[in-house]
Amino acid sequence: MLRYALLRVLGAIPTLLLVIVLAFLMVHAAPGGPFDDERVLPADVAANIEAAYHLDEALPAQFARYMSGLLRGDLGPSYRYRDHTVSELIGAGFPLSLQIGVLAVALALMLGITSGTAAALRQGTMLDRVVMSLAMTGISIPVFVVAPVLVLLLAVKLQWLPAGWSGATGAAKFVLPVITLALPQIAYIARLTRASMIDVLGQDFIRTARAQGLGTGALIRVHALKPAMLPVLSYLGPAIAAVLTGSVVVEEVFGIPGLGQFFVRGALNRDYTLVLGIVIFYATLIIALNLIVDLLYSVLDPRVRRR
């Protein structure tokens, strides 16, 4: 196990390096500098700014500087939010995004597994068909369509829930963002659970357990759930990536001051270092979480370690 874990961790390092190099090169391949504006700066002022941000150095030197900062957790200064470093901005935005993301993933797992299992147990019935059509709809319709329509319906028209973030108090303000973010994941997980549950329920050991008189509830809990959850577990990596992407939209729609909002603002303001820093941060997070999911998988299903 340790050997396998070590190999996987080592395997993630080239991916991470690729991400950093690619993102860094993209930003530095930009035509024009980050401080090019409609108002042309006097040459000596421009030179001073470039020197202050080390933009006058050769590309390899800039990369070395960036990497050495990165290893110490320093992503450089933001070009637009003066007086703030990128690391500070990420530190300010991320906790809130994390909170909403964790809630959304938890909700998705709970509802997705339950409804998928229910559909699998009643395969071919009305319930199954309703759950699967809903799941297809949930998968097809993007977060940025669901979010505003839910706000319009539940917050503006019916006024059950707060529409925005800043004016609202208590847990109510979490409800709509979390549901919106969770919906497509509920749909995916329900589909995955149904398919693998049907597969597992058709196997001999389930028939044996049933023949020994085990009730459906215990059958699912004791025997079927663990093997049926393996595909869901391996989907968790992509699910977390999708939740991160979705959070960019959700934070924009609901006005949540999280990392996603910094990202969009940074992108629209051409704040190169901020966007570069957040891309690297997101990528590292996704790669790390994928790694954890892989390791968990190998604990639950030791067969994969032998490959």
Place this chain on the structure above:
Amino acid sequence: MKASAAILLMILLIAIVGPWISPHAYQATNFDAILQAPTAAGMRWFGTDDLGRDLFVRTMLGIRITLLVAIVASLVSLVIGVSYGAIAGYVGGRVDAVMMRFVDTLYALPFIFFVILLMVVFERNFLLIFVAIGAINWLDMARIVRGQTLSLRERDFIDAARLSGVSTARIIFRHIAPNLLGIVLVYVTLTIPQAILVESFLSFLGLGVQEPQTSLGALVDAGVNQMEGASWMLLIPATLLAVILLAFNFLGDALRDHFDARQSR
């Protein structure tokens, strides 16, 4: 499957013909008629936006651009994916292993963030949107094509071609690629909704298509800002986008099931 195809054809037809029938131009503002609700009077079928522009014409333009971006981006991913997959599958051995390992590595990247980075760095270039979206979506295509190629290259007609001295490149592009057409077309119907999704996501954030041009994502974004007083601005493009995506997904799923069933028989 037929219903999905019919719905898509109908939407496409209206998007092409609609702007000709309507007397309004997509970029013409009219400050005497801002935020009008949909009505048949004056042919304002979808109402007007906050600048008094006709939303029917704008929505049709948005559908055109959304579909155009999606189809061109899918073609880009098709060209990259088919060439990459066919080469890896046909050459095989160590080349194949390295090429597929590279694909695995790319799978782990959060591509959408790179696209956003690209949009930030290179301004919002229309051509770049095509290439960027196409460049994300070729991975699945490459895997599928490689799998198919692996089985194709063992077939007699490939041996025959090789024996009669046809070059490797020619075998890949003239003998293998045409035989991949069926499965590739099926997967293109699944790539198109993914491309639509990315394009409208970018446009929604304001990083995609720029004013006065528009796309469904940009229209939804504009609708969000006006939803309290003018809910039609949000609901019409949002519904259309949802319908188009659903129809493509249903069509793609049905085609794949049909095709796979035929394959396994």
